[in-house]
Amino acid sequence: MICTHCHAENRIEAKFCDECGARLELACASCGEPNRPGAKFCGNCGREIARLSPQEPATPLEGPVPRDYTPKHLAKKILDARETLERERKQVTVLFADIRGSTKLVEGRDPEEAQKLIDPVLQVMMSAVHRYEGTVNQVLGDGIMALFGAPLAHEDHALRACYAALAMQEEMRRYRDGSGQTDDQQLQIGIGLNSGEVVVRSIDNDLNFDFSAIGQTTHLAAGMQQTAGSSIIRITAATLRQVAGFLQVKAPAGTPVKGIGKPVEAYELVGATAARTRMHAAAIRGLTPFVGRAAELENFHNLIEQAANGRGQVLAMIGEPGVGKSRLVHELKRSRLPSDWLVLEGASVSYGKATLYFPLVQLLRGYLGITDGEDRDAIERKTVARILSLDEVLVDGIAPVLTLLDALPDFSKNPSPSSLSFLQERPAVLGEIRKFINMEARQRRRQTFESLKRMIIRESQKQPLLLVFEDLQWTDEETQAFLDHLVESLPMARILLVVNYRPGYAHRWADRTYYTQLRVQPLHAAVTADLLQ
Numbered sequence: 397m398i399c400t401h402c403h404a405e406n407r408i409e410a411k412f413c414d415e416c417g418a419r420l421e422l423a424c425a426s427c428g429e430p431n432r433p434g435a436k437f438c439g440n441c442g443r444e445i446a447r448l449s450p451q452e453p454a455t456p457l458e459g460p461v462p463r464d465y466t467p468k469h470l471a472k473k474i475l476d477a478r479e480t481l482e483r484e485r486k487q488v489t490v491l492f493a494d495i496r497g498s499t500k501l502v503e504g505r506d507p508e509e510a511q512k513l514i515d516p517v518l519q520v521m522m523s524a525v526h527r528y529e530g531t532v533n534q535v536l537g538d539g540i541m542a543l544f545g546a547p548l549a550h551e552d553h554a555l556r557a558c559y560a561a562l563a564m565q566e567e568m569r570r571y572r573d574g575s576g577q578t579d580d581q582q583l584q585i586g587i588g589l590n591s592g593e594v595v596v597r598s599i600d601n602d603l604n605f606d607f608s609a610i611g612q613t614t615h616l617a618a619g620m621q622q623t624a625g626s627s628i629i630r631i632t633a634a635t636l637r638q639v640a641g642f643l644q645v646k647a648p649a650g651t652p653v654k655g656i657g658k659p660v661e662a663y664e665l666v667g668a669t670a671a672r673t674r675m676h677a678a679a680i681r682g683l684t685p686f687v688g689r690a691a692e693l694e695n696f697h698n699l700i701e702q703a704a705n706g707r708g709q710v711l712a713m714i715g716e717p718g719v720g721k722s723r724l725v726h727e728l729k730r731s732r733l734p735s736d737w738l739v740l741e742g743a744s745v746s747y748g749k750a751t752l753y754f755p756l757v758q759l760l761r762g763y764l765g766i767t768d769g770e771d772r773d774a775i776e777r778k779t780v781a782r783i784l785s786l787d788e789v790l791v792d793g794i795a796p797v798l799t800l801l802d803a804l805p806d807f808s809k810n811p812s813p814s815s816l817s818f819l820q821e822r823p824a825v826l827g828e829i830r831k832f833i834n835m836e837a838r839q840r841r842r843q844t845f846e847s848l849k850r851m852i853i854r855e856s857q858k859q860p861l862l863l864v865f866e867d868l869q870w871t872d873e874e875t876q877a878f879l880d881h882l883v884e885s886l887p888m889a890r891i892l893l894v895v896n897y898r899p900g901y902a903h904r905w906a907d908r909t910y911y912t913q914l915r916v917q918p919l920h921a922a923v924t925a926d927l928l929q
Contacts, residue, residue, distance in 0.1 A: 492621035494539025588620025619653030641677030675722035708886030715916035793847030795832035
């Protein structure tokens with residue numbers, strides 16, 4: 397039986413947790429009501445409580461089975477690869493999250509009313525986990541336990557888990573704002589993470605999976621969550637080592653964890669850095685001198701000259717992981733580009749396929765000067781000001797851009813007073829927003845593609861543009877469709893589109909006369925010796 401307080405595993409017949417001393421309760425599979433371990437029937441709904449034999453794993457019974465809440469695309473991946481996933485040792489990051497003060501929150505409330513408070517928060521937690529392809533393997537009353545890296549293996553499991561934790565806290569802030577609560581009122585969550593090894597023993601058809609943690613992998617994650625304050629994310633040094641350069645943390649502190657003799661080195665996760673790829677993170681730490689690649693640089697300069705004269709070009713770089721594609725792009729835009737060019741970037745990431753338009757959102761945020769933490773009103777004002785200053789004819793593109801940035805006013809829920817006042821002073825903008833909202837989905841998609849393309853081409857008339865889209869092997873289908881749409885209009889624009897990807901990715905541009913493909917090979921021996929020196 398899993399203790400709902402410290403998440404330690406106990407004997408089936410135990411009445412109190414042998415780790416923290418809390419009274420153990422068995423949740424009814426029908427209504428979720430906690431019952432004493434020896435109960436045969438639920439004290440709330442009267443149904444028989446399912447019993448576990450001593451040989452069966454002590455899996456919590458509360459809530460729906462994972463198959464019910466796991467997105468279909470993730471469920472299919474897991475079941476399709478089940479045979480290869482089982483019995484493997486995997487590096488993972490374990491995440492625990494729960495609602496702070498939930499007992500006091502639901503005290504005296506009707507069970508259905510209490511559930512209406514808890515369920516939206518659990519949904520926020522699970523949605524954040526699934527966004528980064530983690531697996532919620534336990535729903536523990538007022539919280540969850542999730543794994544990143546198992547059963548699906550990911551080399552960046554720690555980073556995915558940290559981004560999911562940050563997304564949970566951000567969504568909780570939005571949820572509190574929408575319900576009229578402040579940061580110091582109710583409905584706050586604490587999150588803990590730790591990285592280590594597990595072995596996946598079995599996976600059933602409902603996506604319940606049995607695993608063994610090696611060492612203190614799970615115990616330390618639970619300890620981080622127990623010591624995390626309201627709206628705090630606490631991570632271990634083992635997790636931080638894998639995400640250095642990508643995330644901002646506060647100085648370490650010795651944190652006591654039950655069952656461990658000495659305090660554990662723990663950090664508070666406070667936010668993400670601007671880095672979204674390993675190349676960005678490496679650049680923050682400092683790079684080695686750039687060597688070789690003379691042929692690639694010559695090709696780039698030729699294409700820059702053609703694009704600057706109004707003959708737009710596409711440069712595609714293909715290479716195996718780690719061969720130097722991102723470093724080459726970094727050097728091209730940093731020191732090999734004329735000063736009058738504007739660089740707009742939209743990198744794909746390994747967890748981005750499930751998030752439509754992910755690279756385009758990053759490109760737009762950079763173009764509009766939007767920083768992390770800005771509210772909807774600020775995003776709205778920056779977007780309107782930038783697009784109208786570019787060309788007032790582009791007013792119909794404001795609504796699609798605000799939609800991608802998740803800042804489109806929702807008139808069904810009454811926009812904020814400052815937002816509504818700002819829009820009422822601009823009736824043309826307000827009219828286009830209402831028109832866009834009333835379009836069918838297919839029309840909105842077409843309008844989005846066309847508006848983004850017009851905005852980019854209009855900007856290229858003011859100054860040449862270098863558009864960079866990295867790691868296209870991870871791009872989502874909507875971003876891919878937009879690039880296909882944009883490429884058709886490049887020949888008459890002052891734009892150089894630079895993309896890179898791994899072998900195996902395919903696109904439809906190879907037959908264009910303005911398309912150039914470079915295969916990035918490993919450095920030859922003499923240049924490698926220079927690099928090592």
